[in-house]
Amino acid sequence: KPIHILNGPNLNLLGTREPGIYGRETLNDIKARCEAEAAGLGLDCVFRQSNHEGVLVEWIHEARADASVLLINPAAYGHTSVALHDALKALDLPIIEIHLSQPMARESFRHHSYVSLVADGVISGFGALGYVLGIKAAAEIIANGAA
Numbered sequence: 815k816p817i818h819i820l821n822g823p824n825l826n827l828l829g830t831r832e833p834g835i836y837g838r839e840t841l842n843d844i845k846a847r848c849e850a851e852a853a854g855l856g857l858d859c860v861f862r863q864s865n866h867e868g869v870l871v872e873w874i875h876e877a878r879a880d881a882s883v884l885l886i887n888p889a890a891y892g893h894t895s896v897a898l899h900d901a902l903k904a905l906d907l908p909i910i911e912i913h914l915s916q917p918m919a920r921e922s923f924r925h926h927s928y929v930s931l932v933a934d935g936v937i938s939g940f941g942a943l944g945y946v947l948g949i950k951a952a953a954e955i956i957a958n959g960a961a
């Protein structure tokens with residue numbers, strides 16, 4: 815089964831959105847890096863982005879049957895969404911949370927994550943490299959038979 819990589823609100827604006835914080839790479843650049851990394855490890859990946867909380871909830875539901883590991887950058891919904899938290903809690907798969915920036919080093923409203931409470935691991939602060947690191951972690955989890 816493929817790795818599912820979900821991206822939350824405003825991440826479609828990467829490249830031009832606060833580049834000092836989020837870098838100059840676009841979401842399409844990150845998608846290409848993820849696909850290359852996954853292919854190199856012999857894995858398929860499904861890479862998606864939505865600005866809508868309910869769409870993300872439904873994609874998490876889909877992952878229940880269709881994914882081996884879920885990587886998610888919930889963006890701002892990580893700080894606000896009990897619905898994402900509940901959907902992830904009902905997902906019996908390894909969950910890796912990713913942030914480009916390091917939210918703990920930013921405003922206090924970014925210090926809490928409803929997703930971290932149900933994630934197996936969190937990678938933050940490494941920019942787009944965090945996605946690559948997340949895929950490496952997913953590959954190792956799959957190889958170890960945990961997914």
Ligand code: DQA
Pocket residue numbers: 823824825887888889890891912913914915916917924
């Ligand atoms: C983010 C961090 C969040 O605090 C913010 O709301 C985002 C992006 C990141 O990738 O650094 O939209 O998830």
